Amino acid sequence: MNQELCNCLVAQSGGPTAAINASLAGVIKACRESGKIGTVYGAINGIQGVLSRNIVDINTLIGTSDENIEILKISPAMYLGSCRYKLESLETAINVLIPEYERIDDYTCIFNILNEYGIKYFFYIGGNDSMDTVKKLGAYGKSINSPIRIIGIPKTIDNDLPITDHTPGYGSAARYIATSMLEMAYDTSIYSTKSVLVVEIMGRNAGWLTAASALARTEFSDAPHLIYLPERNFSDAQFLSDLREKMKDRDHVIIAVSEGIHYEDGTYVSSAGAVKDQFGHTMLNGAGRYLAKLVSSKLGCKVRSVELNILQRCASHMSSLTDIEESFELGKKGVEAAISGKSELMSVIKRVPTKDGSYKVSYDLVDVSKVANLEKKVPDEWINEAGNDITNEFLEYARPLIQGEPAIEYKNGLPVYLTIRHLGV
Amino acid sequence: MNQELCNCLVAQSGGPTAAINASLAGVIKACRESGKIGTVYGAINGIQGVLSRNIVDINTLIGTSDENIEILKISPAMYLGSCRYKLESLETAINVLIPEYERIDDYTCIFNILNEYGIKYFFYIGGNDSMDTVKKLGAYGKSINSPIRIIGIPKTIDNDLPITDHTPGYGSAARYIATSMLEMAYDTSIYSTKSVLVVEIMGRNAGWLTAASALARTEFSDAPHLIYLPERNFSDAQFLSDLREKMKDRDHVIIAVSEGIHYEDGTYVSSAGAVKDQFGHTMLNGAGRYLAKLVSSKLGCKVRSVELNILQRCASHMSSLTDIEESFELGKKGVEAAISGKSELMSVIKRVPTKDGSYKVSYDLVDVSKVANLEKKVPDEWINEAGNDITNEFLEYARPLIQGEPAIEYKNGLPVYLTIRHLGV
Numbered sequence: 001m002n003q004e005l006c007n008c009l010v011a012q013s014g015g016p017t018a019a020i021n022a023s024l025a026g027v028i029k030a031c032r033e034s035g036k037i038g039t040v041y042g043a044i045n046g047i048q049g050v051l052s053r054n055i056v057d058i059n060t061l062i063g064t065s066d067e068n069i070e071i072l073k074i075s076p077a078m079y080l081g082s083c084r085y086k087l088e089s090l091e092t093a094i095n096v097l098i099p100e101y102e103r104i105d106d107y108t109c110i111f112n113i114l115n116e117y118g119i120k121y122f123f124y125i126g127g128n129d130s131m132d133t134v135k136k137l138g139a140y141g142k143s144i145n146s147p148i149r150i151i152g153i154p155k156t157i158d159n160d161l162p163i164t165d166h167t168p169g170y171g172s173a174a175r176y177i178a179t180s181m182l183e184m185a186y187d188t189s190i191y192s193t194k195s196v197l198v199v200e201i202m203g204r205n206a207g208w209l210t211a212a213s214a215l216a217r218t219e220f221s222d223a224p225h226l227i228y229l230p231e232r233n234f235s236d237a238q239f240l241s242d243l244r245e246k247m248k249d250r251d252h253v254i255i256a257v258s259e260g261i262h263y264e265d266g267t268y269v270s271s272a273g274a275v276k277d278q279f280g281h282t283m284l285n286g287a288g289r290y291l292a293k294l295v296s297s298k299l300g301c302k303v304r305s306v307e308l309n310i311l312q313r314c315a316s317h318m319s320s321l322t323d324i325e326e327s328f329e330l331g332k333k334g335v336e337a338a339i340s341g342k343s344e345l346m347s348v349i350k351r352v353p354t355k356d357g358s359y360k361v362s363y364d365l366v367d368v369s370k371v372a373n374l375e376k377k378v379p380d381e382w383i384n385e386a387g388n389d390i391t392n393e394f395l396e397y398a399r400p401l402i403q404g405e406p407a408i409e410y411k412n413g414l415p416v417y418l419t420i421r422h423l424g425v
Numbered sequence: 426m427n428q429e430l431c432n433c434l435v436a437q438s439g440g441p442t443a444a445i446n447a448s449l450a451g452v453i454k455a456c457r458e459s460g461k462i463g464t465v466y467g468a469i470n471g472i473q474g475v476l477s478r479n480i481v482d483i484n485t486l487i488g489t490s491d492e493n494i495e496i497l498k499i500s501p502a503m504y505l506g507s508c509r510y511k512l513e514s515l516e517t518a519i520n521v522l523i524p525e526y527e528r529i530d531d532y533t534c535i536f537n538i539l540n541e542y543g544i545k546y547f548f549y550i551g552g553n554d555s556m557d558t559v560k561k562l563g564a565y566g567k568s569i570n571s572p573i574r575i576i577g578i579p580k581t582i583d584n585d586l587p588i589t590d591h592t593p594g595y596g597s598a599a600r601y602i603a604t605s606m607l608e609m610a611y612d613t614s615i616y617s618t619k620s621v622l623v624v625e626i627m628g629r630n631a632g633w634l635t636a637a638s639a640l641a642r643t644e645f646s647d648a649p650h651l652i653y654l655p656e657r658n659f660s661d662a663q664f665l666s667d668l669r670e671k672m673k674d675r676d677h678v679i680i681a682v683s684e685g686i687h688y689e690d691g692t693y694v695s696s697a698g699a700v701k702d703q704f705g706h707t708m709l710n711g712a713g714r715y716l717a718k719l720v721s722s723k724l725g726c727k728v729r730s731v732e733l734n735i736l737q738r739c740a741s742h743m744s745s746l747t748d749i750e751e752s753f754e755l756g757k758k759g760v761e762a763a764i765s766g767k768s769e770l771m772s773v774i775k776r777v778p779t780k781d782g783s784y785k786v787s788y789d790l791v792d793v794s795k796v797a798n799l800e801k802k803v804p805d806e807w808i809n810e811a812g813n814d815i816t817n818e819f820l821e822y823a824r825p826l827i828q829g830e831p832a833i834e835y836k837n838g839l840p841v842y843l844t845i846r847h848l849g850v
Contacts, residue, residue, distance in 0.1 A: 183740055216839065
């Protein structure tokens with residue numbers, strides 16, 4: 001253990017993405033190159049790993065060469081593991097510091113451990129909830145005059161963080177969704193009988209991922225033909241009417257729906273038609289399955305539903321090089337900010353206008369409190385008036401984010417990813 | 426239309442694979458190179474396209490250069506479309522030739538059209554049912570002394586055709602399944618809470634695809650931890666016992682199951698716990714969903730089910746180069762056989778023993794009647810005694826089939842595949 005006051009700690013939190021390890025790689029790389037940091041520690045399973053002292057020297061895990069950094073960049077899920085742990089509110093925590101209490105609160109515990117490991121910089125890579133952790137730890141640190149700098153590095157496939165032009169992880173998920181949609185369009189086209197395919201895509205409150213399915217459209221294939229986002233209220237009757245209209249022109253209709261589509265009264269479509277299963281539990285259809293049944297029942301044609309499920313967030317073999325590189329840079333920017341003495345910030349991506357309209361970004365830092373617990377939805381003007389498709393503005397925004405293929409090495413036919421054995425799998 | 430007696434016709438039938446277009450490319454390439462064939466015609470939507478005269482000159486679709494042949498090789502689904510059309514039995518058909526009948530039977534109709542287009546060679550690329558079509562047409566042709574040579578070219582992701590060492594299309598599906606399984610293993614490992622993931626894989630009667638999930642195992646990841654194939658009877662009680670045992674050693678258990686697993690009495694697990702939905706239709710869970718509910722109900726831990734669904738058969742971006750090249754060769758061999766005067770045969774892959782144990786194949790031809798309507802299952806000795814895993818023999822058999830990455834061109838972040846617009850999509 002390095003006892004000098006120049007060590008750093010990095011951890012990951014929330015749901016996985018194909019690019020969150022690229023941000024981790026960026027943090028490690030920048031720490032190594034800075035010449036100002038002794039040991040780079042990683043906490044296993046996010047802030048829970050800090051609380052339980054499950055802290056490892058990154059060099060002992062991945063070695064000191066750049067080779068593993070490159071593999072880490074394109075490895076799926078979270079190399080250091082994750083957690084979904086919400087810190088108690090700062091007010092409560094400070095209250096429980098009253099000497100009468102035997103127990104030690106999370107904040108005291110975390111800062112004691114950080115000090116014990118000689119941590120000066122703490123980098124937390126995560127989404128909305130993780131930024132809440134950064135915000136609370138930052139505020140607590142300030143209240144006790146701690147010199148520890150705390151920086152958030154964003155990630156989420158959902159693309160629902162405010163301020164940043166887009167979120168790292170979104171581009172890779174979008175590329176997987178668009179490619180899968182294109183391939184399913186080919187698959188669906190082969191029979192001459194009329195058919196409907198409903199594809200359910202992740203996104204509870206924001207439709208960014210479902211909208212990305214429209215990136216599948218090429219000069220030869222125009223699927224998906226209908227797109228429904230949670231930003232607009234859903235109606236079974238309108239849906240059936242939209243579908244009937246589409247089926248006049250074509251034999252095969254492909255529909256993309258967000259898992260979170262809901263009716264005007266707020267009820268999720270996924271819970272429509274729920275019945276009790278044989279175990280007595282409520283058996284949700286899911287939005288896609290419900291709509292497939294609705295179509296089968298009302299239109300009587302061949303229908304299938306597909307859930308892209310967790311592959312949306314972990315199919316690194318189809319990640320976007322743009323996304324991987326940007327995520328890496330965001331990790332590096334976080335380290336630079338911390339070393340220059342900044343704290344309670346999150347690194348963000350800004351899109352830079354160019355004369356020729358080409359895609360260019362720069363990086364910036366924002367107060368983490370401007371991000372924590374907030375949500376960015378697909379703008380209303382990027383959804384068509386009928387609420388069953390997206391507009392060209394969305395495509396222009398999203399297309400640059402899915403460009404480029406990372407160089408992946410294959411061994412025995414499989415992509416080579418960095419080991420997860422230390423997670424006890 | 427070329428009226429010389431040296432034209433050929435090619436068509437595709439059955440379910441799609443990532444490699445069936447490679448066989449089509451092989452047929453086209455060999456026909457062009459033979460110097461003995463005038464026009465290469467394609468029937469749209471299989472034998473139905475012949476019956477309805479939906480026949481096109483391949484050159485007008487894809488041009489005469491080799492460039493599109495290369496793109497065709499790696500394009501998913503079926504470039505010429507498909508059908509699921511079973512010819513009436515030859516006996517019935519011949520009976521209906523009695524002059525009293527006004528209607529013309531399928532056989533007379535097909536041979537009239539083949540003759541009209543000057544077809545001497547007919548290549549039918551498909552699975553089990555398609556080989557039944559080849560067999561029937563061959564027998565009918567013989568009965569009327571037709572000079573038309575009819576050759577079957579195999580395909581099926583299911584790997585369930587007899588005689589051939591493996592089927593074209595299987596290796597690509599296996600590679601997609603193994604890669605997805607590996608990525609989901611990473612995804613599943615990130616939380617410290619115990620979890621179970623059930624992955625449902627295609628295969629109604631044969632477990633080849635589900636067995637392929639074991640190819641995901643690397644030195645760093647040993648998922649899937651339990652594998653259930655339809656070759657053995659399934660038992661809920663034994664499954665729960667297997668699972669409890671696995672959960673003693675590990676936090677995350679990943680289970681691969683064939684869609685066709687069934688109980689001793691023959692009932693499919695997919696139909697267990699079925700209830701009526703709000704439309705009054707029987708609502709099947711599917712094997713994966715049912716098992717997820719069973720686990721949730723009996724073990725109470727976090728559980729998720731994933732269906733790989735149609736992406737197994739159309740995810741060309743993860744196809745196996747070995748599979749693509751072999752499928753291409755099978756198409757070429759079919760053409761060579763027909764030109765040399767052979768008929769009613771299907772091209773097959775033979776594995777050639779080598780001194781160093783390296784993978785090598787040769788190609789052969791077999792009487793199509795030895796293949797049609799027959800099914801090859803996973804050998805009993807390749808399933809472990811407990812019936813919850815496969816053996817090393819299977820891995821040694823299957824691993825060579827998923828080797829190699831086809832060169833795929835990307836445009837706007839998406840793989841470039843040959844157009845399907847002529848299918849009216």
